[in-house]
Amino acid sequence: MCGRYYFSDKTEHEIEDELHLSRGVLAVRAGDITPGMTTRGIVRSKGTFGDIALSDLFWGIVSGDRKLIINARAESVTKKPTFAESIMSRRCILPAAGFYEWDAGKTKFIFKRTDEKPIYLAGFYNLSENRDSFVILTTAANASMKPVHDRMPVMIDGGNVRDYLKDSSAAMEMIRGIMPELDRSSDYEQLSLF
Numbered sequence: 001m002c003g004r005y006y007f008s009d010k011t012e013h014e015i016e017d018e019l020h021l022s023r024g025v026l027a028v029r030a031g032d033i034t035p036g037m038t039t040r041g042i043v044r045s046k047g048t049f050g051d052i053a054l055s056d057l058f059w060g061i062v063s064g065d066r067k068l069i070i071n072a073r074a075e076s077v078t079k080k081p082t083f084a085e086s087i088m089s090r091r092c093i094l095p096a097a098g099f100y101e102w103d104a105g106k107t108k109f110i111f112k113r114t115d116e117k118p119i120y121l122a123g124f125y126n127l128s129e130n131r132d133s134f135v136i137l138t139t140a141a142n143a144s145m146k147p148v149h150d151r152m153p154v155m156i157d158g159g160n161v162r163d164y165l166k167d168s169s170a171a172m173e174m175i176r177g178i179m180p181e182l183d184r185s186s187d188y189e190q191l192s193l194f
Helices: 009-018 084-089 158-166 168-175
Strands: 005-007 031-033 038-044 052-059 071-073 091-096 098-102 108-113 119-128 131-140 151-153 182-185
Touching (some): 009 091, 038 158, 052 091, 052 119, 052 158, 071 151, 084 119, 091 131, 119 158, 119 168, 158 168
Parallel strands (some): 071 131
Antiparallel strands (some): 005 031, 108 182, 119 131, 131 151
């Protein structure tokens, strides 16, 4: 599962360079990004100037029973009526420096790339509550994630961001691929008194 990620000023410049964007155009607020917040996402451009665009997206799609859905399983996303059309036509990328996950003992772990380059979280968006809203795709945990959680976010390589956004069949291959090994750290270890 992915329920919180973070962004840094350093990450912004790296993303702008890697994706060949103008300086300052990304304009993501540095800090933690949590469900229920609006943040900048990278989407397919509908205009004639460039192939990608930036859009303000709200994290979470409100379900029919009024619950906020923040993640969707990559393995079954095309089979879910709520998600099938969106994953095929409205994919987005959520740029990040890293993300957080908590283990069963409530210890918070920070995950980032081993080379400390930006992470591109795969998602899709739809209109929900009169605003463009996104969910992040998750997949089975790899070896770096398994000690903490059985799920992890789907990450797209920076060189594949444009293909993920533009090409549905390439995107479906990417979300089912093997996720990169990540660096895992924790500021503290939760101790139990019992």
